[in-house]
Amino acid sequence: xxxxxxxxxxxxxxxxxxxxxxxxxxxxxxxxxxxxxxxxxxxxxxxxxxxxxxxxxxxxxxxxxxxxxxxxxxxxxxxxxxxxxxxxxxxxxxxxxxxxxxxxxxxxxxxxxxxxxxxxxxxxxxxxxxxxxxxxxxxxxxxxxxxxxxxxxxxxxxxxxxxxxxxxxxxxxxxxxxxxxxxxxxxxxxxxxxxxxxxxxxxxxxxxxxxxxxxxxxxxxxxxxxxxxxxxxxxxxxxxxxxxxxxxxxxxxxxxxxxxxxxxxxxxxxxxxxxxxxxxxxxxxxxxxxxxxxxxxxxxxxxxxxxxxxxxxxxxxxxxxxxxxxxxxxxxxxxxxxxxxxxxxxxxxxx
Amino acid sequence: xxxxxxxxxxxxxxxxxxxxxxxxxxxxxxxxxxxxxxxxxxxxxxxxxxxxxxxxxxxxxxxxxxxxxxxxxxxxxxxxxxxxxxxxxxxxxxxxxxxxxxxxxxxxxxxxxxxxxxxxxxxxxxxxxxxxxxxxxxxxxxxxxxxxxxxxxxxxxxxxxxxxxxxxxxxxxxxxxxxxxxxxxxxxxxxxxxxxxxxxxxxxxxxxxxxxxxxxxxxxxxxxxxxxxxxxxxxxxxxxxxxxxxxxxxxxxxxxxxxxxxxxxxxxxxxxxxxxxxxxxxxxxxxxxxxxxxxxxxxxxxxxxxxx
Numbered sequence: 001x002x003x004x005x006x007x008x009x010x011x012x013x014x015x016x017x018x019x020x021x022x023x024x025x026x027x028x029x030x031x032x033x034x035x036x037x038x039x040x041x042x043x044x045x046x047x048x049x050x051x052x053x054x055x056x057x058x059x060x061x062x063x064x065x066x067x068x069x070x071x072x073x074x075x076x077x078x079x080x081x082x083x084x085x086x087x088x089x090x091x092x093x094x095x096x097x098x099x100x101x102x103x104x105x106x107x108x109x110x111x112x113x114x115x116x117x118x119x120x121x122x123x124x125x126x127x128x129x130x131x132x133x134x135x136x137x138x139x140x141x142x143x144x145x146x147x148x149x150x151x152x153x154x155x156x157x158x159x160x161x162x163x164x165x166x167x168x169x170x171x172x173x174x175x176x177x178x179x180x181x182x183x184x185x186x187x188x189x190x191x192x193x194x195x196x197x198x199x200x201x202x203x204x205x206x207x208x209x210x211x212x213x214x215x216x217x218x219x220x221x222x223x224x225x226x227x228x229x230x231x232x233x234x235x236x237x238x239x240x241x242x243x244x245x246x247x248x249x250x251x252x253x254x255x256x257x258x259x260x261x262x263x264x265x266x267x268x269x270x271x272x273x274x275x276x277x278x279x280x281x282x283x284x285x286x287x288x289x290x291x292x293x294x295x296x297x298x299x300x301x302x303x304x305x306x307x308x309x310x311x312x313x314x315x316x317x318x319x320x321x322x323x324x325x326x327x328x329x330x331x332x333x334x335x336x337x338x339x340x341x342x343x344x345x346x347x348x349x350x351x
Numbered sequence: 352x353x354x355x356x357x358x359x360x361x362x363x364x365x366x367x368x369x370x371x372x373x374x375x376x377x378x379x380x381x382x383x384x385x386x387x388x389x390x391x392x393x394x395x396x397x398x399x400x401x402x403x404x405x406x407x408x409x410x411x412x413x414x415x416x417x418x419x420x421x422x423x424x425x426x427x428x429x430x431x432x433x434x435x436x437x438x439x440x441x442x443x444x445x446x447x448x449x450x451x452x453x454x455x456x457x458x459x460x461x462x463x464x465x466x467x468x469x470x471x472x473x474x475x476x477x478x479x480x481x482x483x484x485x486x487x488x489x490x491x492x493x494x495x496x497x498x499x500x501x502x503x504x505x506x507x508x509x510x511x512x513x514x515x516x517x518x519x520x521x522x523x524x525x526x527x528x529x530x531x532x533x534x535x536x537x538x539x540x541x542x543x544x545x546x547x548x549x550x551x552x553x554x555x556x557x558x559x560x561x562x563x564x565x566x567x568x569x570x571x572x573x574x575x576x577x578x579x580x581x582x583x584x585x586x587x588x589x590x591x592x593x594x595x596x597x598x599x600x601x602x603x604x605x606x607x608x609x610x611x612x613x614x615x616x617x618x619x620x621x622x623x624x625x626x627x628x629x630x631x632x633x634x635x636x637x638x639x640x641x642x643x644x645x646x647x648x649x650x651x652x653x654x655x656x657x658x659x
Contacts, residue, residue, distance in 0.1 A: 072562050105565035112563075117556040120575055122582070122654060132564060167654040183564065 017089030019223045020046040020069070020108075020191050025083035027061070027068055027247075029294070030076060036294035038064045040247040042083070043321070044240075046223040048190065051214075053226045053234040053255075055270075056244035059291055062227045065244075066193045069225075070110050071100055087191070106136050109189035113196040115176035119168040125179045126152070126164030132186040151182040155212060174205035178212065185216055192217070193225045198233065210237055231274055235259065243267050246292055246302040249321055253328035263330035263339040265307045301332070308345035309334055352650075359643050368421075370635040371628070375417045378624040386434075407434075407625070420628065430629035439629040442614055446630075449519060449610035453603065454595045456523075456530030461538040462588055468538070469545025469584070474572060476550055484542065492539035496598070500532045500605045517607040529606040533598050537591050541584055548580035555579075582652045589645035593638040 025042040028035050039061045046052050054062045067073040069085055071092065085092045087108060092100055112118040120128060129151055130144030139147065145164060152160035155178040157171075168176055177197060184192060194213060198206035214237050217224045228234060234241055234255065241258045243251045243266060251264040262268045269287035289306035292298055298305055304314040313333055321331040324339045337343035386400050386409070403409075408416045423429035430439035472484040491499070507528060508516030519525040552558060553576050561575040562568075599612030607613070611630050618626035650656045 070563050072559055101565050101567065103565070104563055110563045112556060112560060114556060118560045120557040120561070120579070122579055122652070123575075131566070135564075135566060135570070169655050180560075183560075 014089030017086065018045045019048050019050075019088065020225075021084070021086040022065075022069070023084040023086070025065070025068065025085065026081040027064055027073070028079050028081050030079055031295075034295040037247050037297065038078070038294060039068070041321075042244075042249060044242055044249070044252065046191065046225060048223055049217070049221045051217065051224040051226060051237055051239045053228060053238035053241045054244060055228060055231065055234055055241055057229055057291060059246075059294070060244040061247040062229075062244050063195055066110065066195045066225065066227050069191075069193060070108065071104060072110075102136075105132060105184075105189070106187045107189055108191040108193070109184040109187070111177075111180050111184045111192065111194040111197045114200050115173065115180045116168060116200075118180060119176060121168055124165045124167055125171070126166075129179065129183050129186060132183060136187055147186070148182075151186055152179070155179070155182045155185075155216075156208075157182075173201050174209060177201060177205075177209050181209070181212065181216070185220065185222075188220050189222065191223045191225070193227070195227045196229070197226075199228075199230070206233070213237070231270060243270070246297065247294060248302060248331060249329075250303065250332070251328075251330045252321065253325075253330075257325070257328050261325075261328075261339055261341075263324045263328065263335040264332045265309050265334075265338065266303050268338065269306075269308075309338075309343060356643075356647070359646070363639050363643075366639055367632075367635060371421060371632050372417060374631045374635070375420070375628055376413070378627050379413055379416070381622065381624070403434075407431075420625075424629070424632060430632075431625035433623055433626055439626050442626060443611065443630060443633060446609060446611040446614050447633075449608055450596070450599050450603070450612055452523075453526055453529055453533060453599055453608060453610060454592060456526045457533035457537075457595060457598075458588070458592055460530055460534035461541055461591070464534075465538040465541025466545060466581075466584065468542035469549060470572070470577070472542065472546040473549035473553065473580075481546075485546075488539040488542050491535050494535075496532060496535065496601060497605065499535050500529075500602065503528050503532060504605075519608050525606075525608070529602045529608060532605070533595060533602045537588075541588065544587060545580055545584050548583060549576055552576035552580045582649070585652060586645050586649050589641060589648060593641035596634040596637060 022042055022044050025039055026037075027039040028037050042061070042065055044052060054065060056062045064073065064078070068078075068080065069092070073080075080093060083093070087103065092103070119125065126145055126148040129148035130139075130141070133139040133144040133147045134141070149160045149164050152164060157163060157175055157178055163171075168179070171179065177200075181197075192213075197213065198209050201209060210233060213224070213226075216222070224237075226234070226238060238255045240254050241252070242249045243258070243264065245266050251258070251262065251267045253263075258267060259271065262271060266287070269285075272285040273287060275284055287306060292302055292305070298315075300313075300315045300317055301307070301310070301319055304310040307314065311333075317333070319331045319333045319335075321329045322335065323329050324335045328339075330338070332338060334343055386395070386403050408419055411419065420431060423431065428440060430443060432438050433442070468484045468488065472481045475481050494502075504516040507513045514528045515521045515525045516528065549572075553572070555576070557579075558571055558576050561571045566575070596612070599610060600615050601612070602608075603610045603613035604616045611633070615627055615630050618624075618630075
């Protein structure tokens with residue numbers, strides 16, 4: 001389906017440009033405690049129909065990335081220190097605010113983690129979904145309500161006609177997240193950003209919601225950015241993965257290579273910490289230590305204090321994100337050795 | 352819902368009995384003899400005094416007096432008569448429109464000014480506008496009502512001559528200054544309450560969602576954030592309408608308005624006990640009814656609240 005010509009100036013877009021391109025994005029938080037480098041040189045491209053998973057632990061900058069792309073980052077304290085975000089070749093960061101607002105929810109849309117707090121508690125869900133049509137497509141109340149019912153049916157909410165006037169608290173967690181999804185896909189966006197869409201849900205419901213997202217993506221040929229800390233979720237749906245650590249991309253490759261030939265010690269550590277049914281022994285492996293404070297980054301590689309392979313070089317020189325194979329990049333001095341599996345841990349790291 | 356309303360209405364009975372009993376007791380315990388006060392300096396024969404005491408049930412024990420009075424109020428809307436023989440109901444009918452007008456003017460002031468100030472302070476948080484609003488509100492809340500009243504009378508009444516300062520002979524204009532005085536403190540409370548509620552709402556996840564949906568900032572503030580922040584403010588405004596009756600006693604006296612509040616004030620001085628009890632009983636009824644309406648309104652505004 002196409003967007004209404006009055007609300008989306010698609011004619012200005014470069015058809016040869018990738019759907020979404022993030023180049024050397026730098027975001028910092030200027031607080032009283034100092035400047036925190038939340039994102040430090042983020043790069044990726046996303047094409048139509050593709051799923052990029054951004055993986056990382058809390059504070060690694062993955063949610064900040066999503067909010068910066070959406071343009072909903074709180075500024076201040078947030079501050080975009082550099083880089084570009086191009087949607088169909090157009091730089092979102094230098095775009096006029098009013099023009100950018102018209103892209104939000106229409107061309108680039110987002111699903112949040114906690115649907116209960118992300119939905120307005122005092123407005124009926126049908127109203128909240130219908131608002132997309134009323135504001136962006138200038139539909140009347142009745143038409144918008146009809147569209148809301150259709151969308152609620154599409155995302156699998158039973159008895160949509162009866163429930164369109166209900167409030168968010170009257171739905172279960174899984175149903176609420178479906179309502180969020182209905183709202184986000186209402187206007188057939190090109191890019192959908194899902195920020196930990198299943199973290200607040202039961203495991204069985206998680207699988208249903210992920211399946212729904214995948215279905216909708218295929219149906220509308222959307223570019224999907226899936227932000228998660230769950231490697232299990234990633235394996236099922238992602239095409240490409242960017243592993244983030246302390247505001248940097250540590251490794252970026254397709255989903256098969258990340259599991260078969262990880263080329264960064266952090267990725268390797270994460271994979272080893274997954275519980276395996278065929279594993280020997282009884283203790284689950286972990287990545288020792290904690291991520292660095294963003295206001296006080298260690299010199300050299302940010303991962304070096306926790307890295308079992310770290311050498312003096314790692315403590316002084318920060319490795320760039322460089323290729324190890326076709327479409328596979330890693331920010332580690334020993335990426336080649338890790339990729340080839342010819343390196344062993346040098347010392348026991350104290351946590 | 353109906354069950355809840357019936358339960359609440361039943362709860363009125365003990366509340367009204369207790370409140371009126373306390374008022375009646377306080378008036379009953381006031382020093383001095385109302386019959387002597389009525390006579391003033393003129394001599395009054397013991398027979399006449401006795402007849403008057405009998406007529407106003409003053410010889411009965413306290414509880415019997417109270418019961419007789421309340422029976423009259425609730426069965427025949429008979430609020431008693433003054434010592435001059437004028438029915439108190441007549442005084443209420445004369446004073447009530449004036450007090451209600453005053454309350455309405457004050458309510459409009461605190462709702463409109465309070466809400467606008469609160470929105471501006473929250474939207475332009477930490478700016479000059481916010482600071483200015485905050486400082487003015489602190490001053491208004493901190494100043495005693497009487498001081499505000501005299502200040503306004505002096506500046507806008509006497510020096511500038513814009514508004515009348517006493518009586519209500521000039522129609523609605525007469526209610527502006529007393530309305531502002533009656534609303535002053537609550538306006539400050541409304542604005543500060545809304546400011547903090549709105550600031551919190553503007554930082555909430557659902558406001559972030561509304562922004563991500565591509566809504567204009569003005570729509571995000573009014574339709575999404577304000578709709579939530581107004582819930583406590585509206586309930587406060589409702590409850591405050593009831594307490595205004597008490598504030599009217601002072602304001603009507605200062606501005607010499609012949610409303611119910613002024614009548615209560617004068618009747619206390621003149622020991623016209625029936626008038627005091629009659630009007631205060633009316634205030635109590637007004638208070639409990641408004642409070643019920645506010646609770647019901649709360650459930651309408653916030654769908655998460657259900658009374659079952």
